[in-house]
Amino acid sequence: MVMAGSAPSLQGKPLWLLAELTYRCPLQCPYCSNPVEYTRYKDELDTDQWISVLRQARKLGAAQLGFSGGEPLVRQDLEILIAEARRLGYYTNLITSGVGMDEARVAAFKEAGLDHIQISFQASDEELNNYLGGTDSFAHKYEMARMVKKYDYPMVLNIVIHRQNIDQIEDIIRMTVDLDADYVELASTQYYGWSKLNAELLLPTREQLARAERIAHEYQDRMKGRMKILYVVPDYYETRPKACMNGWGAVFLTIAPDGAALPCHAARQLPGFDFPNVKDHAIDWIWHESPAFSRYRGFDWMQEPCRSCPDKTKDFGGCRCQAFMMTGDATNADPVCDKSSHHAQLVAEVDRMTAQPIEAVRARPLLFRNPKNSRALTPNEKA
């Protein structure tokens, strides 16, 4: 969240609430940010429980609200939740694939007070889009994007960029221009969960990246004042880590479909955590007092090189999940940082992953995110 003139009194408010209403989704994107073992979490919060979450978080200072999933349109009570959110004074964002949307629903969302809709595309050509999403969804998405505009919403489009669509970046940007988008996020895949499993088939090469970056910057200049293009590079190619979540337990609060409260939607994969659930605890306690939200807050938990690094107030040591995945210890520096003793290992891994020619990559099957694959990958799961 961009803040102009932040003040000390601001510290510690969950300004950004991400309500992951469900893990159910008609798409099967192989870079899905949901946990690999998502089928394990079956009991979704009901309407009243979600309303209670919205009220409690708003009281603590939450202002931005994202309805996400899975596919939030699967929830039949979405209109009720939007209306309650608007009444409470949230700025509400629906993060959707567009599948499950029609004109009547867009109109109902408008009536309920939804502020904006962000539609994701998987690619700019129908065949690749439908392959990546595992669903025939392209034509419908296109139609729904037009509908969003018709109902006078700010048009926010999100396209996840990776090795298999990055060479079409110019076509992708042209598509967003054709759809008259106000705001475009070209978000490189981040490697957690499903995308980590598919990383060898998704990580772009340095050359691909350089070309895509050049094109994105060209369009940023060309579209200035008409369309804002945000281009996020894959952090594997960086030498300083991202300020993940703006710090652990600093501004972001995710509530998972089953009511688990997470400092980040990927945090479920970290070992040794007992993430508190809104079914058992008040959000005030969860945010301010629970051991899970306090664990990596501030700087005391850090090891070297972070502990004495002047950049720790900017990047908070990067991403805890990434540190855990690559070093086995979440309190280590994010290996993206070239001050990390694990950075050389990351560079070698990136070189290895991108050494294969694109034809060989395309010939290998992606592991799609669906219940069958999730169950197969979940330990102790009864089928």
Place this chain on the structure above:
Amino acid sequence: MTDPLITADTVPRIAPLFRFQWEEAQNCHVLLYPEGMVRLSGSAGEIMRRIDGKTPVAGLVADLSAAFPGADLEQDVYKFLEAAYGHGWLRSVAAG
């Protein structure tokens, strides 16, 4: 968006992407927009809350001068409006 020339007759309104509101937890006025929030200073909040898409700049200045007598705030209002247009927070209602 071309650089607007702000005059006494300009009628500003809040741009469609933004929502302006009082934020209790922040104890200040804010502008909310997709995935972001701008916290406004007290004086910026006072100007913004008078922007209704009907009142011209001259009217805003007059109203503010009445509310805060003794302050010569015309220049400050223009300076803030220029910045606000620059950020895309405001647009002008078309004349006539």
